[in-house]
Amino acid sequence: MKIGLGGITGNPVALGIAVAVLALLAFVPLLHNGYYENLFRGVLMFATLSLGWNIIGGYTGYVSFGNVVFFGLGAYTTAALWQHAQVQNIAIDVVVAIVVAALFAVILGFPILRLKGHYFGIATLGIALATEEIIENIDWLGGGSGFTIRQVDAFWTYYVAMWCVCAASMLATYLIARSKLGYALVAIRENEEAAAVLGVDATRYKIIAWAISGAMAAAAGAVYAGSNGFIDGPTAFGIDNNVFPIVMTILGGVGTVAGPVFGALILTAINETLWSHFPQIHTLFFGAVIVLVVLFLPRGILWLFGVRNGWRSIVGSFGQYRV
Amino acid sequence: MSAAVYLSVDDVGMRFGGLAALDGVSFAVERGAVVGLIGPNGSGKTTLMNVISGVYKPTGGSVTFAGKRIADVPTHRVCQLGIARTFQVVKPFANLSVRENVAVGAMYGREGTTRSTRAAFDHAQELLEVVGLARVAERPASDLTIPDRKRLEVAKALALDPEVLLLDEVMAGLNAVEVEEALALLRTVNERGVTLIVVEHLMKAIVSISTTIVVLAEGKKIAEGAPADVLASPQVIEAYLGTRYASRQAAKNAGAAP
Amino acid sequence: MELFAQDLVNGLLAGGIFAVVALGFSLVWGIMNIINLAHGAFVMLGAYTAFVLFSAWNVDPFVSVPIAFVVLFVLGYALQRFILNFVVRAPILTTFLLTFGLSLLIVNIVLLVFHGDIKGITTAYSGANFALGPVTVAWTKLFTLVAALLITALMQLFLTRTKTGRAIRATSMDIGAAQLSGVRVAHLYAIVFGLGAGLAGAAGALISLSYSLQPSMGDPFVISAFVVCVLGGLGSVSGALVGGLVYGVLEAFGSQYVGTGVQDAVALVVLLIVLIVRPTGIMGRAAA
Numbered sequence: 001m002k003i004g005l006g007g008i009t010g011n012p013v014a015l016g017i018a019v020a021v022l023a024l025l026a027f028v029p030l031l032h033n034g035y036y037e038n039l040f041r042g043v044l045m046f047a048t049l050s051l052g053w054n055i056i057g058g059y060t061g062y063v064s065f066g067n068v069v070f071f072g073l074g075a076y077t078t079a080a081l082w083q084h085a086q087v088q089n090i091a092i093d094v095v096v097a098i099v100v101a102a103l104f105a106v107i108l109g110f111p112i113l114r115l116k117g118h119y120f121g122i123a124t125l126g127i128a129l130a131t132e133e134i135i136e137n138i139d140w141l142g143g144g145s146g147f148t149i150r151q152v153d154a155f156w157t158y159y160v161a162m163w164c165v166c167a168a169s170m171l172a173t174y175l176i177a178r179s180k181l182g183y184a185l186v187a188i189r190e191n192e193e194a195a196a197v198l199g200v201d202a203t204r205y206k207i208i209a210w211a212i213s214g215a216m217a218a219a220a221g222a223v224y225a226g227s228n229g230f231i232d233g234p235t236a237f238g239i240d241n242n243v244f245p246i247v248m249t250i251l252g253g254v255g256t257v258a259g260p261v262f263g264a265l266i267l268t269a270i271n272e273t274l275w276s277h278f279p280q281i282h283t284l285f286f287g288a289v290i291v292l293v294v295l296f297l298p299r300g301i302l303w304l305f306g307v308r309n310g311w312r313s314i315v316g317s318f319g320q321y322r323v
Numbered sequence: 324m325s326a327a328v329y330l331s332v333d334d335v336g337m338r339f340g341g342l343a344a345l346d347g348v349s350f351a352v353e354r355g356a357v358v359g360l361i362g363p364n365g366s367g368k369t370t371l372m373n374v375i376s377g378v379y380k381p382t383g384g385s386v387t388f389a390g391k392r393i394a395d396v397p398t399h400r401v402c403q404l405g406i407a408r409t410f411q412v413v414k415p416f417a418n419l420s421v422r423e424n425v426a427v428g429a430m431y432g433r434e435g436t437t438r439s440t441r442a443a444f445d446h447a448q449e450l451l452e453v454v455g456l457a458r459v460a461e462r463p464a465s466d467l468t469i470p471d472r473k474r475l476e477v478a479k480a481l482a483l484d485p486e487v488l489l490l491d492e493v494m495a496g497l498n499a500v501e502v503e504e505a506l507a508l509l510r511t512v513n514e515r516g517v518t519l520i521v522v523e524h525l526m527k528a529i530v531s532i533s534t535t536i537v538v539l540a541e542g543k544k545i546a547e548g549a550p551a552d553v554l555a556s557p558q559v560i561e562a563y564l565g566t567r568y569a570s571r572q573a574a575k576n577a578g579a580a581p
Numbered sequence: 582m583e584l585f586a587q588d589l590v591n592g593l594l595a596g597g598i599f600a601v602v603a604l605g606f607s608l609v610w611g612i613m614n615i616i617n618l619a620h621g622a623f624v625m626l627g628a629y630t631a632f633v634l635f636s637a638w639n640v641d642p643f644v645s646v647p648i649a650f651v652v653l654f655v656l657g658y659a660l661q662r663f664i665l666n667f668v669v670r671a672p673i674l675t676t677f678l679l680t681f682g683l684s685l686l687i688v689n690i691v692l693l694v695f696h697g698d699i700k701g702i703t704t705a706y707s708g709a710n711f712a713l714g715p716v717t718v719a720w721t722k723l724f725t726l727v728a729a730l731l732i733t734a735l736m737q738l739f740l741t742r743t744k745t746g747r748a749i750r751a752t753s754m755d756i757g758a759a760q761l762s763g764v765r766v767a768h769l770y771a772i773v774f775g776l777g778a779g780l781a782g783a784a785g786a787l788i789s790l791s792y793s794l795q796p797s798m799g800d801p802f803v804i805s806a807f808v809v810c811v812l813g814g815l816g817s818v819s820g821a822l823v824g825g826l827v828y829g830v831l832e833a834f835g836s837q838y839v840g841t842g843v844q845d846a847v848a849l850v851v852l853l854i855v856l857i858v859r860p861t862g863i864m865g866r867a868a869a
Contacts, residue, residue, distance in 0.1 A: 008419070063674045111857055117673050118616050119856060122807050123849075129804065130846035137843060180430045180440055187427045190416035197376065197410075199402040199431030199483065243681060250678070281693065287685030294679045295667065 008059070008186050009177040010256025018258035021265065022170065026163055029156040041159050041227065043268045044166040045220050049245035050252070050260030051169040052216030057246065058254040059182065060209045061189025062113065066124030068242035069131045070101045070214035074221025075236040076135060079147035082226075084140075088152045090161045093222040101218035102211040109207035132237035146232025149225060158227030165219045172212065173257045185209050186255070243290075251293050253300035263300070329354040329388070329518065330375075330406075330487055336383030337370050337542075344370040346542045347384070352487070352535075357509075357519045359533030359550070361526075363563055366539040368522045369411060372491050375520065376408040377401035388487065402432050407485035409476040411492045411522075415464035422447050422460040424475060428482030435483070447482060454478045454508060470501045477508065487518045494525055506532055530554065538562065583715040588833040590713070594722040596829025597729030598784050602802050603809035603828075604736060604821040605780030611816040612753040612773050613669055615676050619684035620806055621799030623653055623778045627785020628794050629691060635702050635789075642702055642789050646728060649786035650779040657778025662771040669770065691796040700794040707790060721790045728787055730822075732780065737818040749773055753816065804845060805832075808852045 009015060028040045049071060057063050074097035081087040081096060112123050135141050176182045184205045187195035192202055225231045244267065245260070252263025270289060274282040330352040337345040345367045352358050360368050373379040375386050377393045386393045389404055396404060407428075416424050425447035429435050435443060451457045454474040459467065467475060473493050480488055494505050502525065509532060513519055523529045529536065529550070536553045538546040540562035546553045553559055557573055606620050627649040634640035634648065660683065668675050710719040740746040752759040752769055760766055785799075792798060805828060813824025828848075835847035 008423075057674070063677065065677065111853060115856060118610075118614075119811075121673065121677060122616065122804070123853065123856070126804060126807075126845065126849035126852060130843070130849040133843045133846050137840060178440065180443070183423065183427050183430060183440075186419060187416055190418060191414045193378075194410070194414035194416070194479075195427070196399045197378070197402065197408065198428040198479065199399055199433075199435060200427070201397075201399045243678075246674075246678065250674070281689065284686060284689035284693070287682045287689060290678055290682030290685065291664075294675055294682065295664070298671065298675055 008182055008255065009174060010253065010258055014253075014256070014258040014262070015174075018170070018261045021261065022163075022167060029159055034155070037155055037159050039268070039272065041162050043264055044159075044162045045224055046244055046248060046268060047261045047264035048162070048166045048169045048220040049217055049241060050248040050264050051166075051173050052213040052220070053245040054249045054254065054256075054260045055173065055176070055185075055213040055216070056206075056209050057213075058249055058256075058259070059177070059185040059189065060206060062206060062210070063117075063121050063246075064124040064210070064213070065121040065246075066126070066128030066242065067213060067217055067245065068237050068239075069124075069128040070104070070217035071221035071224075071241050072128075072132060072135070072236035073097065073100050073104060073214075074218030075225035075231045076141055076147075076221075077218070078222045078225040079149055079231055080141060082149050083142075083147060090153070090157065090223060090226055093226060094161070094165065094219045097218040097222035098215040101214035105211040105214040106207055109210050110203075113203065113206040113210065128237060128242060132233050135236075136233040142232065144233070146230060146235070147225075148230050149228075151226065151229050153226075155227060158223055161223045162220070162227070165216075165223055169216045169219075170257060170261065172216070173260075176212070177257060181205065181208070189255075247290055247293060250300055251297060256300075259300055331387045332371075332375065332384075333387065334384035335371070335374055335381045335386060337367070337374060337379060338382045344542050345374070345381070348539065348542070348544045349384075350537050350544060350547050352518060352520065355513070355516065355518055356534045357513055357521065357532055359529040359536040360520060360522045360539065361524075361529055361536060362539035362545075365541075366562075367542040368539055369491055370542075371539065372408060372489050372520075372522060376406055376489055399431075402428075402483045402485065403436075405433055405484075405486035406489065407432070407480040407483040407487070408489035409473075409480050409491055409493055411495070413472045413476050415467070415472060415475055415479075417463065417465040419464060420461050421456055421464055421467070421475060422451060424464050425450055425478045425482045428479045432483030433485070447478075450478045450481050453481070453511065455504075469496050470504075473497070473505070474508070477512070481512065481517075485517060487520065488512065490519060490521045490523075492522055492524065494523055494528055502528055526554070584837065586714070587716050588837050589830060590716045590718060591722070592830030592833030593826055594718070594726050594829070595833065596826035597726035598788055598825070599805055599809055599828045600822045600825025601729045601732050601780055601784040601787070603806045603813070603825050604733060604818060605777035605784075606803075606806035607810045607813075607815055607817075607821050608773055608780075609777040610810060612749060613770055615665065615669065615680070615774075616673070616807070617774075617777065618677060618680040618803055619687060620680075620777070620781055621802040622684045622687040623657070623781035623799070624785040624788070624802045625691065625794075625796060625799035626656070626687065627653055627782030628789040628792070628798065629695065629785075630782065631786040631789040632700060632702055632794055641704065642786055643724065643728065645789075646732075646783050646786045649782040653782025653785075654775040654779035656775075658771045658775035660778075661774035662767065665774065666767050666770060688796045688799075695796065697795060702789050702794075704790065719791075725787045725791065729784070732783055733818060733822050736776075736780070740818065745769075745772065801844070804848055808848050808855075811852055811855050 025040055025044065028036055053064065053067050056067070077097040077100050078093040081093055087093065108127065112120065115123055136144050184195070184200045187198065187200055188202050188205060196202055221236065248263030248267045249260045250263070251267060252261065253259030271286070274285050278285060332348055332350050335345055335348045336343065348371060360371065362368055370379065374381045375393065377396060377398050380394045388406060391404060393401060416427065422444065426443045429443035429446040430438060430440065438446065448457070448460065451460050454477055456471060456474050456478060459471065464475060477493065494502050497505060506528060509519060521529065521533065533550055535548065536550050537544060538553055538559050545558045545562055546556045602624060606617065609615050609617050630649040630652055631642045631645040634645045635642060665679065668679055706720055710717050740750060748759065748764050748769055751762070752764055752766060756766060809821060809824040809828045812827055813820030831847065831851060832844060835844060839847060
């Protein structure tokens with residue numbers, strides 16, 4: 001990422017490509033192909049989740065290992081609204097989900113965001129696990145067997161909804177990165193103490209960042225639940241939705257606008273290939289992918305855009321953290 | 324410009340567990356002054372800087388500025404009062420460009436809260452010219468040399484539009500030429516109306532720039548006044564060079580008196 | 582009242598395992614600042630080692646404990662020496678993800694080899710228990726606790742009385758000074774990670790009698806290890822022991838009075854309270 005050229009939004013060329021990709025994806029419903037609709041809905045969903053994680057993990061530097069909790073809350077919001085309030089409107093689902101997520105982030109943010117580094121990571125993981133457990137124990141929310149939601153609209157409606165959520169998330173990330181808020185977050189990430197001395201109210205901005213990241217994830221979850229027709233604990237709070245966004249953001253480029261989108265695209269492509277050719281060991285391969293990405297591409301693919309000797313630099317930087 | 328008490332350090336004490344890093348330190352800073360804060364290693368200079376800038380809350384006494392006690396203000400609001408500081412161990416935002424580093428302060432400092440992002444960057448550029456970093460504005464902060472990093476620290480602090488600037492060993496690690504440049508910069512800043520409190524080990528530098536000098540030893544203030552007087556004071560000599568040297572010196576002076 | 586006593590005893594008995602698992606986790610975290618998300622997988626491997634030895638050669642699980650320790654030690658040493666040492670000083674995200682990826686790899690390899698069906702070990706004495714007043718104590722659980730205490734004591738001796746143990750402690754305090762004193766840090770780190778893995782493996786072998794085996798069985802142990810480390814403080818063997826016992830008891834009571842499905846929630850609440858009220862833990866120092 002060439003410093004100064006795109007500021008903290010990232011390389012403008014990459015950004016342009018990401019926007020183009022997004023625009024292209026808008027036309028998928030016209031293909032009338034169920035497989036592609038499902039596949040790219042997944043891409044859009046993971047792109048949104050990654051963009052969300054990117055706000056708190058990438059820009060603010062608070063590595064959350066439990067952002068799936070927001071996705072789950074969003075999914076259950078749709079389910080609960082459908083089941084108990086007979087609401088079948090995707091837009092309402094999304095709005096309520098966002099509110100729920102934001103409240104959750106604000107309330108829990110005060111104690112949790114005071115923790116640093118490892119502690120924050122595990123605390124968020126714990127929150128995700130605990131919330132899943134608690135929800136599974138509440139019958140009003142489906143208990144252990146989950147909810148079935150009768151799909152009211154055609155699938156392509158959900159696709160469009162997911163596209164809108166993704167586009168909105170990308171736009172939000174872009175606006176934030178260009179704004180004072182964006183710089184506050186990055187300052188917190190780079191050096192929280194120095195940021196405080198420069199006038200940045202870290203607590204306030206961290207909570208805002210977490211709330212925004214949660215809102216994105218919840219919106220994705222709300223749409224997903226409707227399109228999937230069924231949710232339960234593992235579906236909503238599953239480990240895939242937790243870890244994939246992190247790996248995708250890293251692969252694509254942390255702390256940029258386009259990075260999460262690229263990461264989602266690439267990793268979904270890899271995932272699909274693995275699923276179709278090696279269904280048995282697909283998760284195993286994924287573990288290997290994670291290990292390789294972390295070892296060799298810790299700054300993500302976008303990093304290559306700004307670096308002249310791409311491959312050589314990867315090899316050269318490998319081992320910079322070794323003992 | 325009134326010469327009334329502007330920033331006041333009143334009986335400040337700072338204990339860490341059983342250790343008293345500061346004990347009953349009091350002095351007043353006049354507007355527009357350059358106060359040199361000196362003392363042997365471990366005398367509490369950086370601790371005092373931390374108290375004045377609100378990073379530490381003193382366990383005893385208080386620091387008052389603009390009618391407010393600093394300890395009552397949360398750390399991130401201290402710059403709104405008008406106090407800014409640099410750190411001895413520089414804290415740049417490594418992955419941001421030099422200009423972006425300064426812009427952050429310009430966005431959140433005293434006048435920063437009303438500035439737009441664009442205006443903050445313009446202000447940052449201005450300050451880069453003042454400190455002499457305009458040529459590296461686009462580079463990542465992690466690329467800078469040590470003297471440039473120190474300049475960046477000063478620029479970031481200036482971005483807060485401070486009335487009082489605390490400088491913690493800004494000249495450490497600089498060679499003679501760089502020290503001169505640093506002094507020139509500080510004089511420029513002071514002429515722009517900023518009151519300075521400077522912690523330094525380099526005697527010549529401090530003497531050449533300060534209007535008043537405060538000496539700390541073992542957490543207590545042992546002298547305060549004009550540079551020449553303070554440096555000739557026997558307690559100060561004793562604190563730096565030891566009791567035997569001081570008494571030898573005193574004997575020499577007594578013997579030399581006509 | 583009887584129920585209370587029963588829960589207390591069960592909690593203490595289980596606590597020994599949590600202590601051993603947490604000790605391994607604490608060593609790696611305290612000395613190398615690595616939070617090993619694959620630690621649970623190591624426990625699982627230890628259990629499966631015992632299972633294999635039992636099914637193939639009828640080896641009693643308690644005898645498998647030292648074997649599992651050695652097997653996991655070797656694995657851990659290799660992992661650290663050839664993979665983790667390259668990212669030891671990297672930001673936490675890197676080590677988090679790396680150990681997570683390793684965990685995925687390990688669990689899925691086991692899944693491939695052993696399939697996901699639940700297995701178990703039953704020995705002649707599996708169901709035997711005795712009465713201690715109003716409370717029933719299972720022999721296996723008691724032996725497990727004794728073994729756990731023994732392991733903890735041995736670890737303490739190792740860290741304080743042997744040359745390697747002292748080198749480990751020195752490195753954790755000041756890596757630069759340790760290197761200057763001739764400590765080969767890369768090798769030492771690998772030993773530490775090996776010890777951590779070995780302890781997890783030993784714990785796994787111990788629990789193979791009381792828990793059912795499946796590839797994902799190790800997952801809850803990472804969270805519990807983390808909570809115990811926070812409770813007991815890092816870098817303290819006694820802290821891990823006390824923390825483990827306390828955690829075991831809390832879990833037992835939590836299951837009884839709040840409900841069995843919410844262990845993680847209970848653990849989390851405990852964790853949060855401790856982190857906010859007393860970040861240095863009950864006995865040791867806090868992590869950096």
